[in-house]
Amino acid sequence: MSRRRKIAIALILLIIVIAVSTLAYLNIINIRWIIGNTPPSIVLISPSHNQTITQDYVNFTWESYDPDGDTLYHFFMFDTLPTMNSPLFEGHDTGQQTYYNYTNLKDGVWWWKVEVSDMKDYNVSETRRLVVHKNLSNHFPELLYPIVFPHEGTRSTYFTYRVIYLDEDGDEPEYVKVLINGVPYNMYKEDENDTDYANGVAYKFVISDLPIGNNTFAIYASDGQAVVSTDVYNYPTVYAEGSPYLNHPPQIKLIAPANGAILTSKTVTFLYNVTDIDNNLVKTELHLYKNNLKSPRQTYTIDSGDSLVLGRGTYYWRIVAYDKFTMNQSEIWSFSVDITEKQNKITIQPDNTIAHPGEKFTGTLIITNEGDLQSYEVFWYVYLKDENGEIIAQDSGAMAISTTIEVRYSLDVPYSAKPGNYTIDAYTYDSPLSNASKQMLGHDSLHVNVLKRKIEYTTILPIFAIILLMLASAIVFRNLPLLATTLAITTSIPVILRLMPIHMIALSFIPIALIYLSRKYQKYRYAIYVALGAFMVLYFLYFFLNF
CATH class of the missing domain: 2.60.40.650 (Immunoglobulin-like)
Structure with a gap:
């Protein structure tokens, strides 16, 4: 290579170095000189991590060291977040000083750290937590x-x-x-x-x-x-307006429980309406807080109409709706569940609602615990009542309840029960009825029907035919003992079968009176016999029509 070319290359390199140095000096470009440089180190001294300060004056101190002996510069950072990016962030350039004095610092939880630089490289300290609590009687918001x-x-x-x-x-x-x-x-x-x-x-x-x-x-x-x-x-x-990437968040309207509602059942049903014009709704969540909004949040994935079993207290709730791209949340409503320690809901599920005298009304009682206690004993009673409210049959029992129990009941319909409308009433109590301080916990009722007494006509008709034959023979042959026997059988059958009311038994004495008159007034005996026969026919006709 010629000497002239070597001089040209050296001049070009010199010009480049001078230009870069000038730009760096004027802060137009940043250059970090790392060749042969060791970054500085820093150690925080006070306050210690998690220390609580109760005075107005706080002295932050630290130590820094540079192995190369370079002059060190420090930047003090202070914030309510460890990430140093809250609205309350403060940063102070302390130069070569390794301390920062802070007066009249507001109470709260603070975080602090220090950055050190030798103008070639830098290092950052650990982040420490500091609690400033000058007014010990005040709780932080x-x-x-x-x-x-x-x-x-x-x-x-x-x-x-x-x-x-x-x-x-x-x-x-x-x-x-x-x-x-x-x-x-x-x-x-x-x-x-x-x-x-x-x-x-x-x-x-x-x-x-x-x-x-x-x-x-x-x-x-x-x-x-x-x-x-x-x-x-x-x-x-x-x-931008009209952007094809714009997604419309779902809209939420709360319905029930109403804001401020007081509920007397521990089973709470949540009703709300969610609309999403993009039709990409994914799920809805219930956010529930008990007693106050500071309490831990309970999150449930639900649909409108779903229910939760809740204890006694005040609750705050909102619905959060998610679509494929975003979410939205409703306003917060509150309600109270006001229930006693022992309280339940009773439901009658009948096997039958129609019966005849001598038959049974049967079914199942479904008893659900709606009280604040997790488990307790419940006493149940079931009554069959007539139109006047008189009890004509009953069933009862006792059982421990925690969630939901099912018990069977059976009510015998008396033979004397008249046809008509009846009522089945079911009650639950916290103690037996004999206890004067008992409390009713639940009640349900059901309307049932009692029909006319069923007669087995295949059995009654032969008896009826025999009685008519005996009656005819007694009249034709003027056999008084046979006539008396016939009347006795006729009047006793309803009593034996327990089918007739007492006033019908009293009517059975009319034939006896007619027989007496036929003996006393012989000339009218045929007319009396006709009257006796007509009475017996009417007697049995009434018997069949009513039973």
Whole structure:
């Protein structure tokens, strides 16, 4: 290679080095000189991890070291989130100082770390947790269930940001704010009359005309003494108007239990309506909280009309609907289940609702525990009552109940029961009826019918024919003993078969009177015999028509 060419190459390399160095000096490009450089190290000193501070003044200290002896520069970071990206984030350049003094720090849970740089390379310390609790009588507020819905939309879509502010002391918040894409907005209460901060108050903020693309939000608040913030969330997604990728989130309308309802049954049925114009609904979930919104959330995948068995208490509920691309959630409603320790629902499932005298009404009692106790003894009674409410048959028993039990009942219909409408009443008690302090736990009733007494005509007709034959013979042959025997059989059959009421037995004495008259008034005996025969025919006719 010629000497001239070597000089040209050297000049070109020199020019390149000078140009890159100049650009780096002017911060036009970034250059990291790593050849022969060892990154610095850093160790946090105080406060220690999870330390609680109760004074206004906090001194953050650390130690740093550079093996190459380079001058080190430090950047102190402080936030309510370990990710250092909440709306309350603070960053301070401390230069070569290895400490940072903070005064009048708000109560709350804080995280801190330090970044060290030798201007060639950098390193970051561990992240430590710090609890500042100067006012020991004050509980930190909480922000529960932050959400924005829908999760996606267009520039014209109204997005609702929502959170539950909860303060165990019942303190009203000094502020509740949502930070959307770095811009803070004041949130307002959903219900201006709701001041129950100890159980949670809903705050929301509605906005439209968000920029196209992925948006971010976080929520932060203070009760005037302590601060708290949520994580940073990377939604909603905003599309241009008419975008073919736009999905419409499902819409939810709650129906029952009504907001503020008081229920007297532990079986609660949830009714709601979900519409999805894109027809891509996947599932709906029930989010349920007992006593307050701070309690652990219970999640159930359900459909409208499904039921849950719940204990006594106050419940808060909402429906969350998911389609293939996004989700939406309803407002929160509340209801109360007001049940006693022992309470049940009883249902009569009859085998038959029609019977004749001498037969039985049978069936099954289904008894379901709707009380707050998991298990207890129940005493059941079943009555057959006539139209006047008089008990003519009964059955009873006792059994332990935890969920649902089935018991059989049997009621004998007396032979003397008149045809008509009857009632079966079933009751459950916490103790026997003989106990004066008994409490009724459940009741059900059922209307049944009792028909006329069934007669076996194949048995009665021969007897009837024999009686008529005996009666005719007694009259023709004027045989008084035979006539008396016939009348005795005639009047005794209803009594033996237990088919006739007492007034019909009394009517049977009419033939006896007619026989006496036939003996006393001989000249009228044929007329009396005709009357006697007619009476017997009418007697048996009534017998057959009624029984």
